[in-house]
Amino acid sequence: MSSRLHIYNTLSKQTEEFEPINPPFVGMYLCGPTVYGDPHLGHSRGAIMMDVLFRYLTHLRYKVRYVRNITDVGHLLNDADEGEDKIGKIAKANHIEPMEVAQRYTNAYHKVLLQMNVLPPSIEPRASGHIPEQIEMIAEIMANDLAYESNGSVYFDVLKYAKSGDYGKLSGRKIEDLLAGAGQERRTLEGQEEKKNPNDFALWKKATSEHIMKWKSPWSEGFPGWHIECSAMSEKYLGKMFDIHAGGIDLLFPHHESEIAQSTSCGCSTPRYWMHNNMITINGQKMAKSLNNGVLIEELFTGNHDLLEQAYSPMTLRFFLLQAHYRSTLDFSNEALQAAEKGYHRLMNAAAKIANLTTSISSDVDFKKWREKLFVHMNNDIATPQVIATLFEAAKWINEIDAKNMCLSAEDKTLLQETFTFFTFDILGLTQEKTTNNEVLNGVMNMVLDIRKTAKENKDWTTADKIREGLIQAGIDIMDGKEGSTFKIKQ
RNA sequence: GGUCAGAUGGCCGAGUGGCUAGGCACAGCUCUGCAAAAGCUGCUACACCGGUUCGAAUCCGGUUCUGACCUCCA
Numbered sequence: 368m369s370s371r372l373h374i375y376n377t378l379s380k381q382t383e384e385f386e387p388i389n390p391p392f393v394g395m396y397l398c399g400p401t402v403y404g405d406p407h408l409g410h411s412r413g414a415i416m417m418d419v420l421f422r423y424l425t426h427l428r429y430k431v432r433y434v435r436n437i438t439d440v441g442h443l444l445n446d447a448d449e450g451e452d453k454i455g456k457i458a459k460a461n462h463i464e465p466m467e468v469a470q471r472y473t474n475a476y477h478k479v480l481l482q483m484n485v486l487p488p489s490i491e492p493r494a495s496g497h498i499p500e501q502i503e504m505i506a507e508i509m510a511n512d513l514a515y516e517s518n519g520s521v522y523f524d525v526l527k528y529a530k531s532g533d534y535g536k537l538s539g540r541k542i543e544d545l546l547a548g549a550g551q552e553r554r555t556l557e558g559q560e561e562k563k564n565p566n567d568f569a570l571w572k573k574a575t576s577e578h579i580m581k582w583k584s585p586w587s588e589g590f591p592g593w594h595i596e597c598s599a600m601s602e603k604y605l606g607k608m609f610d611i612h613a614g615g616i617d618l619l620f621p622h623h624e625s626e627i628a629q630s631t632s633c634g635c636s637t638p639r640y641w642m643h644n645n646m647i648t649i650n651g652q653k654m655a656k657s658l659n660n661g662v663l664i665e666e667l668f669t670g671n672h673d674l675l676e677q678a679y680s681p682m683t684l685r686f687f688l689l690q691a692h693y694r695s696t697l698d699f700s701n702e703a704l705q706a707a708e709k710g711y712h713r714l715m716n717a718a719a720k721i722a723n724l725t726t727s728i729s730s731d732v733d734f735k736k737w738r739e740k741l742f743v744h745m746n747n748d749i750a751t752p753q754v755i756a757t758l759f760e761a762a763k764w765i766n767e768i769d770a771k772n773m774c775l776s777a778e779d780k781t782l783l784q785e786t787f788t789f790f791t792f793d794i795l796g797l798t799q800e801k802t803t804n805n806e807v808l809n810g811v812m813n814m815v816l817d818i819r820k821t822a823k824e825n826k827d828w829t830t831a832d833k834i835r836e837g838l839i840q841a842g843i844d845i846m847d848g849k850e851g852s853t854f855k856i857k858q
Numbered sequence: 859g860g861u862c863a864g865a866u867g868g869c870c871g872a873g874u875g876g877c878u879a880g881g882c883a884c885a886g887c888u889c890u891g892c893a894a895a896a897g898c899u900g901c902u903a904c905a906c907c908g909g910u911u912c913g914a915a916u917c918c919g920g921u922u923c924u925g926a927c928c929u930c931c932a
Contacts, residue, residue, distance in 0.1 A: 382874095400932070409932045453930080538927075544860055545928070593930080615932030616863095622931090644932070645863090651924070655931055690881070691871060696864080696925075703870045706882035713881080716896070752872050756880035766897055770888095828891060835893080846895050855895080 372427065374420075374611075375694060375748045377619065377641040378537055382748055387610055388639060393429040394609035395421070396601045396638070398618055399491070401438040402472035403453035406479055407661035408684075408699065409654050413615055413644045415685060415796075416693040418485045420611075420642075420749055422794050434604050435488035436597065437476075439469035439495045440590055441580060452590065455580045465580045469495070479664040482681040484796050490604050494596035498582045501591045501599040505570045505584075507633040514632075517561040519573030519587030525566040528628050537627055537641060538620035542566070568625055570595050594625035601626075602635055612638035616645050617653075644693040649674075651698065662699065676701045679708060682800050686711040689751040689795055714755070715799050717762035718791055720769050721784045727774035732764055734779045738786045745794065754790060761787055812843075816852050819845075 372385040387393045397417045400410050417433070424431045441452025458465040494501075505521055508514045514523050528534055529542040545566050569592035574581035581588050601609065614623060627637050646653045654661050662672055670678030679687075687707035691697040737760065744753040761783065767773040775783070791797050815834060822830040835845045844855045 398932075401930085407932085411932085413932045539861065540928075541861085617927070617931055620861095620927060621929090646926070646932075648925080653926070653931090657929095657931060687870090695871080698870075700870075702882075706870060708882095710881045713896090747874085750872080752881095753879070756872070759880055763898095770897065772898085823891080826891070832892080839894090844894065847890065847893085848895090849889085853895095 370742075370746070372423070372746045373748055374640055374642060376639075377643050378637070380539075383640070385610075385640065387429065388608060391428060391430050393424055393431045393611070394605035395424075395431065395433050395611035395613065396597070396605060396609065397433070397435040397488070398597055398614035398622070399436045399438065400472075400476055401441070401453065402469045402476065403441055403457060404472060404656055405663045405665060406472075406476045407654065407656060407663050408647050408667065409615070409661070410476065411479070411483065411664055411684060412647060412688055412693065412697075413613065414480055414485050415483065415688050416642070416644045416749070417613055418796055419689070419751060419794060420613075421486060421488075422796060423745060423749070426789075426793065432490065432605065433488040434490045434492065434601065436600055437469070437473055437491060437493045438596060439466070439473070439493050440596065441465070452578070452580055455578060459577075459579060466495070469493075475665070479668070479681070482668065483685045484681070484798050486796070492600045492604065494591070494600070495580075497596065497600050497603065498591065500603055501595045502571075502584050504595060504599045504602070504629070504633055505591075508570065508629060511632055514570055515563065516586050517563075519589065520561055520569055521571040521586055521592075522562050522567040523570055523592075523625070523628060523632075524563065525568070525628070526564050528632060532628065532631060534628055535624065536637075538624045540620060540624065568592060568594065568621065570629070594622055595629060597622075598626050598629040598633075598635070601638075602630065607634060608636040609638050611640045611642060613642040613644070616643040617655075619643055642693075645696045647699055648696050649699045654699065674701075677705075679704050680800055682797055683708040683711055685795075685797060686714075686755075690755055692748075692750060692752055694748075710755075710759075711797070714758060714762055714791065714797070717765045718787060718799065720765050721780070721787060724765065724768050724775055724780060725771075726777040726780050728776065729774060730776045730779040731773045732775075732779075734782050734786075737761060738782065741786065741790050745790075751795065754795065758787065758791060812854050816845075816854065819852065 373382050374385050375382045395417065397413060399414075400406060414435070417435070421431060421433045439454060441454030441456070454465050454468050457468045461468075505514065508523065509516070509521065513528050514521050525534060526542070535541055535545075571584055571586055571589055571591055573587035573589040578590070581590055601612070612623070612626075623641065631637060648654060649660050649662070652658065652660065662674060664684070666672040667675065667679050667684060668681060670676075683704060684707075687704055688697065690707060690710070737757065740757050741754055744750040744757060747753075764773060764775075765783075768775045792799075815838070819831050819834045822828075822834070838845055838854070842856060846853050846855065
């Protein structure tokens, strides 16, 4: 299975070979965030998973169009707060425009993704900018008699669709089970009387008087339902049939199931491959805004959170996420993050050493085989943990070669350098975090280290240690080596 | 209640029936004025009970526990 890319398809529940519909073009869509709050750790996972895939597909010479949306039309808070949306609520509370709320959190999202070296998508459409497209799609679904209007709102007729279509094919849900479950545990929801069936979902909601985010439509002044934006925007930019649709596993139902229902009800095909990233857990429980156990990405970077023992850098987070496979849950803890931080530095140290390695006539290691292994792991459903493990194998060799315990041929050195760089930086998207590049600081440090050098030469350990201690307090580590001392700003 | 995933060494996490992933921690060593950093070496685990097999962490059945979805969520 190794020579070509395989990905796990939630639709078939199998790992399948990836074959684009129209090679060399590949269309992929990721359900982005609803921008009503600062991005938390969970948001980083899907973005990074797709970023690695985006990078890899691009390097495989595909012409990739990557669409990642921003949902800035607030979803309903819950059905009890009928007619009010999250973004609108925040806007009202702060006496600002809803778009100010959306913009603020969109900026925050972009900022942290940039820090984590996530490439921008090809297109980043906003739901609020595609209201006409959504209205058009709703009208088409109604024309196909799979949606109905009720009191100014439009609902998708799930029962009717289920008869002819294949509702539940993604999430494995059966309509009978849903109906059975509806009677027991389901909360009594307001507005249910407008629906023919409790499983029907809104395509368009009529706004109440206090609702501030609303648009005109043939049915009422209101706002689009939660699922329709993705159907409308993916069709607009990727066409009626595209390759990859991704998102968090918690969106599998009802969001993605509903998307399929809507799209196939107006002439679109179900996307070929569905990829779902698993959740980040905290003490074994899913991290979610609604559960109030979330850690913001910004908080992780600053260390400003009760659960955090220290700050963790953006690259530490990226590395931490890539060390687990995207389909596994990943448990958050200080211990795990500290392990990731050290592991990341070990990898970076090895990367920095390659260029200065001395070469011999032959090599002690089969680097071609090693290189093949990396591709095998990437092709195996983006197995980033194994890619990292394989890079660590090379890290050990690099250290051994550096210590003159192993040999490396000139030819293999080139191969090693290119391959290591390619996977570490180009594919996994890690970067060497700059510790210092400040001329003023360098000047000061050179002087301080020179004073300490003199002290050391005079065996004035008190002064030497005092300087070292003082610098540690200031956040700078001193490393004494054979060729003098160097310094490093602590992350 | 229904549906679906998991349970791996001190911790995090791979694992595609035979060839002990990897990282961190820990211990020893190298280096060092002492440290730190870095490097090397060591550390053979797979929830439980049955079964299939020459051989099972991996396949099958059962048990226990945990989680996700069924409601906004990445």
